[in-house]
Amino acid sequence: MRIALTNIERIATGDIERPLAEGGDIVIEDGRIQSVGVPADTADCDVVIAAGGMIAAPGLIDSHVHITFGDYTPRQKTVGFLESYVHGGVTTSISASEVHVPGRPRDPEGVKALAVAAMKCFLDYRPSGMRVHAGSLILEPGLTRADLEQVRALGVWMVKAGFGAFSNANDYAPLVRIARELGMVSMVHTGGSSIPGSGGIWAENLLAINPDVSYHVNGGPTAMPEEGFARLVHESDIALQLCTAGNLRTSLLVTRQLLAKDDLHRLLIATDTPTGSGIMPLGMWYTISYLASLGVLPPELGIAAATGNNARVFGLNSGIIAPGKDADIVLIDACDGGSQTDALSGLLNGDIPAIGAVISGGVPRFVGRSRNTPATMRKVRVVKSTIIQNFSSETH
The missing domain is CATH 2.30.40.10 (Urease, subunit C, domain 1)
Structure with a gap:
């Protein structure tokens, strides 16, 4: 055509x-x-x-969407939310891991199977034309290099840390290092715990883990201690993702710090939905409007953080x-x-x-x-x- x-x-x-x-x-x-x-x-x-x-x-690239299977979210009991996001200008969604699948497995074989199944389900399924990159491997104790090599060979190219049963967040570091060596994009939950059984992850943990992306660095929904933002900005090259379902004040804080460092290519905009905050088809536009109208970031740069920056970090030919x-x-x-x-x-x-x-x-x-x-x-x-x-x- x-x-x-x-x-x-x-x-x-x-x-x-x-x-x-x-x-x-x-x-x-x-x-x-x-x-x-x-x-x-x-x-x-x-x-x-x-x-x-x-x-x-x-088209906007929402790099933090909690898909499960199909165009359905059990968290909000809503059908057709991805189609609705297309009407919000979102043409690509990236799975923040299928953590909200009811009764999701937590053993190595189970999380591998979940990631592979989700990835393959969305290879050809495009709700209302949206491209969905699914199947982010949830890192759990017991996973080995061989496990990551196995799912990588099957097409899984993302890993997610922060929802596993590790007693210390720093214990994610060896698996994240292996994932990066295998060319996988690694994301880590940042801030206070968001679901029962998970714990807070702060700047010192992020610096030890060294992922590609700090997911909802402004809080998902609770922000980390304020002094941690300067550490992430100045002591790392981690991409810092702002989410609409997070803390607005710290969104402004981290954006100003990246601007001052002339490091705006690390700024990503996403939604972190559907979660307890609900369905937000226009969530990315609201974040862009907040940053622009409060005098922090020109709107065209906000659009770039929601499109081209996401595409570069996740290796997409769009944005x-x-x-x-x-x-x-x-x-x-x-x-x-x-x-x-x-x-x-x-x-x-x-x-x-x-x-x-x-x-x-x-x-x-x-x-x-x-x-x-x-x-x-x-x-x-x-x-x-x-x-x-x-x-x-x-x-x-």
């Missing part, structure tokens, strides 16, 4: 080094971005979408609007009836953006209006389609 997005006013690129670009047209072919900013020849396009002067941004990248794109605008004139100004004002279209994997998922946001100020429409589909979401 060849798609052209035309009349884009500006592009929030997702690239932390170059977060804004001039608008123009974007051409997509066979699921990848072919050109950006160059006038499109629409004659040979299957679909042409006129953006009406909206802003294009990468940035550039030729050759996966075509995951959202069209955003100011909310109709609001006080601002475009999506970025709205975020600076503390408003979430209105979402006019979502394209994931090079396929339009809806064009016209998200069911989770107010209407856009401008109008996006399909002006050409050789496919028997108008991609409308007017029925929602």
